[in-house]
Amino acid sequence: MRLSGWHIGAWCGCLLIGVVHSVYAQQTTTPPDTVAKPAAAVAQDTTGLPKTPTQAAPGETKEQDKADFPLDNFYAERKKWPLSFLRHFRFSLSTGYGSTFFSHELPGYGIYQAPGGSPQIFPGTSTTTRYSNWVNERVLDVTAADPSAFLVSSDTASLGFKGGGWSIPLKATIHFEFMQRYRIGIGYSYELFNMGEFSATSFGDRIGTMQPTNASGSISRFFGMAGVSFYRSGPYLFTGDIQVGSFSPSNFDAALATTGVYFNGGVTIERDLSEYLRAFVRPSFEFKSYTLNLPEGGSPIDHGMNAVYLNFGLTYRIPELPKCFHKDCRIQRNHAHGDREYRSRVHPIYKKQNPNYGENHPNLIKYKGKNKKMLNPY
Ligand SMILES: [Zn+2]
16 A cells, blocks of 8 residues: 555644543553653643643642542532430449448447347447447437346447448449540449448357348449449450549438448449440449447447449440431441431441441351251351
C-alpha cells in the first residue's frame, strides 16, 4: 500500500490527539516518559482535575495539598445524633449476699442473767430498770429482779456483745465513665435484712444469748460512688471503687437509733459481654455504725455494724446509635443509611461483635452440637 504525504500527516495528527487525550484521562498516574514532551505543562498538575495548560501554574500548592479525589462530592457527611453522649453512662443492677458483724461494748452498764432467761442490761448499779433489747430498739423490763440472777458490772469487766446478720441486696447504680479509667455515680440499694443471736464477749459461760426483737426488716440506702479501673485482661476489667452514703434499717427504732455515714470499698470485676453489656461481681467490705439512745438512764450505746458483701449483676450502656429503621437490613455492624449512622438490627445486645464486620455467628454450624450427623457443611 502506498502512503501519500497527506496520509502520513493525518495519521500523525490523530496519534498526537490520542496521546494528549489519554494523558488528560489518566492524570492520577504518572505520565509515561514518551509523552512527556507534548503534555509537559499538563503533567505538573497532580490535583486530578483536568486543566488547560494555562491554568496549571507552577506555584499552585494549595490545590495540591488536597486529597487526590474529592470524595465529599460522592459520600454524604455523617451527622451526629444529639444523644451520643449517653454512651458514657452505664446502669447496673445487682444482687448478692451480705454478712453483717454486729458488735458493741457496754461501758456504764451491767449484765443481768436470770436463770433460764435471756440476758438483760441495766444502767449503773440498779437492776430495777433493765433492757431485754438494746440493739435495734429498746425493750424495757421493770419487773422485780430475781435475786438469784447472775450480775456483772462493767466496772469489774469489759462487757459487750457480738452478733451476726445476713442480707440480700438489690442495688441499682448509674455512673459516668471518663478517660477510659475513672467513674463517678450514684446509687440506691434495698436489702432484705435479718439479725441473728447475740452472745456476750466475756462471761460467755454464764451469760446466754439474746435474740433481738423485730429482727427482720430491710435496709434502704442512697450513696455516691467513685472508682478507678486499674487492670484489664482480655474481656475482664478490674476497678477499685468506694460507695459512701446513708442507710436506714426499717426494723430499727428511728426515734432512738442514729445512723451515720457508711463506707463500702470493693473491687468490681467486669466481663464484657458486648459493647453494651457487662457482667460483674463485686466483693466489698463495709464500715458502718449507729448509736442507740436509752432514755431511761445510761449512756448511748455505739454499735458497730460492719459487713462483707458479694454482689453480682449486669451493667448496661445505652447505645448511642438508634436501631436501623430498615426492616430487611441484615448488616451486623454499625452502618450508615444516607447521612446518619445506625446500629445493626440483627445484633443481640448481649453478644460480642467485632466492630469491623460483626460476628453474630462466630462458630460454623458444622462445629455445633446440633449438627451431630455432620451433614451441614456450614
Ligand atoms: Zn441498616
